Amino acid sequence: MLPAVIALAIAPAFLILGLGFVARAIAAQRVTGLVVQYAPQRGSTVLHDALLVDADRRAASAMLIDLAVKRKVRLLAGSKREPIGVAVLPNVVFTADELTLLEALFGPDHTPGRVRRFSSERRALTGRLRTLVQHAEHALAREGLIAPRRTTWPGVTLRSLAYVGMLVEALLIVFALIDGDGAALGLTLIALAATIATIAVTPASWRRFLPPARPRREHLDGLRQYLELAEADRLRMLQSPTGADLVPTDGEDPALARYHLHERLLPYAVLFGLEREWIRQVKLEHDELVTRDLDLLDVVDVLPDVATALDAAGGAVQLTAAVGDLVDGTGAVLDGVGGIFEVFSS
Structure with a gap:
């Protein structure tokens, strides 16, 4: 059963986990200021700057x-x-x-x-504050600072694969328990942990900053x-x-x-x-x-x-x-x- 666990659980789980870390790094879009600054830029607002960071x-x-x-x-x-x-x-x-x-x-x-x-x-407060952030996003998009739509497909894809992987891993756990295969059970549990980590690591969506x-x-x-x-x-x-x-x-x-x-x-x-x-x-x-x-x-x-x-x-x-x-x-x-x-x- 070990070959099946490696092929169906371990390899896919760690592959999507790696892709989740890649997606997280891309979503961060980190920049480094070469000069220490002592004040915000003139004309900037706390709300817009919050979205830019x-x-x-x-x-x-x-x-x-x-x-x-x-x-x-x-x-x-x-x-x-x-x-x-x-x-x-x-x-x-x-x-x-x-x-x-x-x-x-x-x-x-x-x-x-x-x-x-x-x-x-x-509930009403939640909606009003969500609207405040969305309006700020639209304003930054009009200025050409961010893309009009958030990037969502990597998060949707990887999380969907993770849920499928969890289903496969659950079945493998059952089979391992029936066969009494301790090694297969242990590896499957490791794969399950990696799959759950993928869901935690992968951002659901992110805004894309333009040049x-x-x-x-x-x-x-x-x-x-x-x-x-x-x-x-x-x-x-x-x-x-x-x-x-x-x-x-x-x-x-x-x-x-x-x-x-x-x-x-x-x-x-x-x-x-x-x-x-x-x-x-x-x-x-x-x-x-x-x-x-x-x-x-x-x-x-x-x-x-x-x-x-x-x-x-x-x-x-x-x-x-x-x-x-x-x-x-x-x-x-x-x-x-x-x-x-x-x-x-x-």
């Missing part, structure tokens, strides 16, 4: 943090009975994407000062590299010699200018999954500024508000649950802002 799952959380950092909204702590809320600040103008996000999460009423709580209608997207994606990777250098001493040595955001104006304290730059990068730290490391750096700068001059407390008060509000949610998983079952365009669950608040409030 395949961070759909973190887009909504990053956008919400971006609104708070831009002083457009204020996040408010919730409780067990009352979910996290947001208060729109006066005299602010929202972009179309920002309005769509707020309407998806909180409904259409954005009167300044009125507190809105996360929607509890999870014009490469410069923007390289810029974002350069920004990721900067965010990874979150240690305070290294950051102080890596200030941009030409970055306008780091040049204080009208007598502004250079430390305050640096703080505001790093604060504005918080949404991107969320996109890259580097929020824990980055928030520690910004917290150090925040504490340093407040210690030096208490008059700066109102100028640098965004992070404590954000931290306090989302710490009440309990972090990433709890924030996602508070917002609802957030999904991207393919139905994947969206991540919350993992760990920012535990770190900042510690």
Whole structure:
């Protein structure tokens, strides 16, 4: 029976597993920024950049943090009975994407000062956020940055083969048990494990980035590299010699200018999954500024508000649950802002 197991189970299982890894590597479409970047490109948005780095799952959380950092909204702590809320600040103008996000999460009423709580209608919320991501995909496609349709055939093909393989392997397991062939049973179980791994490894679909997207994606990777250098001493040595955001104006304290730059990068730290490391750096700068001059407390008060509000949610998983079952365009669950608040409030 061993030849049959090798031919019908082991060889096909490891072949499709290998193809699954190939599909995963192709889907990643990795790029490497040759220059460390210190700020997002002018005219870019957190939502579009999230899609360009395949961070759909973190887009909504990053956008919400971006609104708070831009002083457009204020996040408010919730409780067990009352979910996290947001208060729109006066005299602010929202972009179309920002309005769509707020309407998806909180409904259409954005009167300044009125507190809105996360929607509890999870099914409706899921659909609205899926629409937000899909509209962003259409916009990137119109710009010629991504293909109009996602690539689906490799995932469908390999997963279908995996399911067929599992059926064959189940039959071989039965025959091996009947024959009492331990070696055949062991090899079949190994093949079954490889087949299950294929389903886990193979992406169901992916967006295809076109050549014009490469410069923007390289810029974002350069920004990721900067965010990874979150240690305070290294950051102080890596200030941009030409970055306008780091040049204080009208007598502004250079430390305050640096703080505001790093604060504005918080949404991107969320996109890259580097929020824990980055928030520690910004917290150090925040504490340093407040210690030096208490008059700066109102100028640098965004992070404590954000931290306090989302710490009440309990972090990433709890924030996602508070917002609802957030999904991207393919139905994947969206991540919350993992760990920012535990770190900042510690």
